[in-house]
Amino acid sequence: GQSLEQPSEVTAVEGAIVQINCTYQTSGFYGLSWYQQHDGGAPTFLSYNALDGLEETGRFSSFLSRSDSYGYLLLQELQMKDSASYFCARTGGGNKLTFGTGTQLKVEL
Amino acid sequence: EADIYQTPRYLVIGTGKKITLECSQTMGHDKMYWYQQDPGMELHLIHYSYGVNSTEKGDLSSESTVSRIRTEHFPLTLESARPSHTSQYLCASSGVREAFFGQGTRLTVV
Numbered sequence: 635g636q637s638l639e640q641p642s643e644v645t646a647v648e649g650a651i652v653q654i655n656c657t658y659q660t661s662g663f664y665g666l667s668w669y670q671q672h673d674g675g676a677p678t679f680l681s682y683n684a685l686d687g688l689e690e691t692g693r694f695s696s697f698l699s700r701s702d703s704y705g706y707l708l709l710q711e712l713q714m715k716d717s718a719s720y721f722c723a724r725t726g727g728g729n730k731l732t733f734g735t736g737t738q739l740k741v742e743l
Numbered sequence: 744e745a746d747i748y749q750t751p752r753y754l755v756i757g758t759g760k761k762i763t764l765e766c767s768q769t770m771g772h773d774k775m776y777w778y779q780q781d782p783g784m785e786l787h788l789i790h791y792s793y794g795v796n797s798t799e800k801g802d803l804s805s806e807s808t809v810s811r812i813r814t815e816h817f818p819l820t821l822e823s824a825r826p827s828h829t830s831q832y833l834c835a836s837s838g839v840r841e842a843f844f845g846q847g848t849r850l851t852v853v
Contacts, residue, residue: 667840676833676844677786721786723842729774729793731835731842732802733786 638722638734645740646712654707654720654737662727666698666705669733672718680707680720709739717741746770749834749845756824756852764819764848766834775817776842778833779803786833792817824852 638658646652658666665684669677681689683698683705695708709716722734747768756762768775773794778786778801788801792811806828807821817836821828829852834845 676846679841682840731776732788736785
């Protein structure tokens, strides 16, 4: 299958660091990306990893380990506006873009 | 800002009606996608296309059909709407790294 697994919910306080994990199926894998979706809104792109290692974009970083079929999104200096759903997405064979189960992040004061 | 548009944004329609959800992008992307998403749930891929005249079914079985006659246009059609089709439908297009989403169509079949 093409399933990607994520924790369903994560809660953290403002200013903290949080990590959202994603495991995926390896067959026909090209890359892993991350998207943010606020309630009622459309998903927006955050980051993409095709190779092992860390990609940093401001307060957000994403990591990929192809040998472990695993990646994570790291959010630093959390702000209330970061409360949203976060999805990992797998680019696979045939140009399919398949999304994970999603993680709802709640940022508290 | 993403140049991908979906119409209508909201649609309430009776059972048995034929509907077409429109999706257009002006970025020249070859890859386009349709997803179905219920509130608070994951995005399920129902159709995708990697270019003109190429379409594939996604991972979630759907009674809808799609066409890709022009690069910029990727409409989705339901021949006979049913209450089980009630959901949000999201269209996206992508380049090498990033996918851009339309604002979605919230479909309610009564």
